[in-house]
Amino acid sequence: MIFSEDKINEYMDLAIAEAKKAESRREVPIGCIIVDNQTGEVIARGSNEREETQNAIKHAEIIAIEAACKRIGSWRLEHTSLFVTLEPCPMCAGAIINSRIEEVIYGAKDPKAGSVGSINNLLAETRYNHQPEVLSGVKDQEAADLLRNFFREIRRKK
Amino acid sequence: MIFSEDKINEYMDLAIAEAKKAESRREVPIGCIIVDNQTGEVIARGSNEREETQNAIKHAEIIAIEAACKRIGSWRLEHTSLFVTLEPCPMCAGAIINSRIEEVIYGAKDPKAGSVGSINNLLAETRYNHQPEVLSGVKDQEAADLLRNFFREIRRKK
Secondary structure (H helix, E strand, O other): OOOOHHHHHHHHHHHHHHHHHHHHOOOOOOEEEEEEOOOOOEEEEEEOOHHHHOOOOOOHHHHHHHHHHHHHOOOOOOOEEEEEEEOOOHHHHHHHHHOOOOEEEEEEOOOOOOOEOOOOEHHHOOOOOOOOEEEOOOOHHHHHHHHHHHHHHHHHHO | OOOOHHHHHHHHHHHHHHHHHHHHOOOOOOEEEEEEOOOOOEEEEEEOOHHHHOOOOOOHHHHHHHHHHHHHOOOOOOOEEEEEEEOOOHHHHHHHHHOOOOEEEEEEOOOOOOOEOOOOEHHHOOOOOOOOEEEOOOOHHHHHHHHHHHHHHHHHHO
């Protein structure tokens, strides 16, 4: 990993802050940030917008990747790290491969769609043309609690 | 399959027309359309825009899926079919799962990134919450020739 454990925890706190923004808009609380590995600067943020936009693509990671491409002016995000509160789905894992992100750090596992260790491990598949480094389980309890409380609240209101 | 063989060939011709549009903008020629399964109407089109937008997400399928969500006003594209000239990559296969597209018809195989039969078969994975019907090899020679000629031309100019 490029960043120290302290730095990784700090960055994951920022991804969790994005997840809380999604929650405040009644979206499933998942958040993401992308960091420039050379400067340490946060260059993009994203939080889940699927319901408000009614757009199947608008996961936190996709929003952050698009913002990072715009910021850098290139589809290649080679010297960046992506921090996300939940294990990426196949779409987002594929977007990470396509944008050549160097490192991926995620929080909680997703048994229903997770494709970076749970159902599949797309980021370890050497037949794709890019394999990022992966670290999982960072602040996973906090990320999982956010999701659990969100769905409990939805069931309570029904 | 919902549509007849003749209809499928007609729709694939429209996807190939989209691929040619990409080629005319010097993008890798890949094209996609999405059809309403109930009316047969083409509700969205997309052609690869990765280079001109410098956005890693802008594959033909993603552009078409976003346009279809906008058109229908929902992230659920349950009663639609997606026609694409090349086998979807993991990102696009994931987007197809996420948007609940009913049927996927594609042309040529992609040994480098194809995730609907080549490197992976994400659309057949029953642990994801949706499995579309898939038909491959429709007008595959035409789709593959477009790509081959495009890359031959690039090498010639170097």
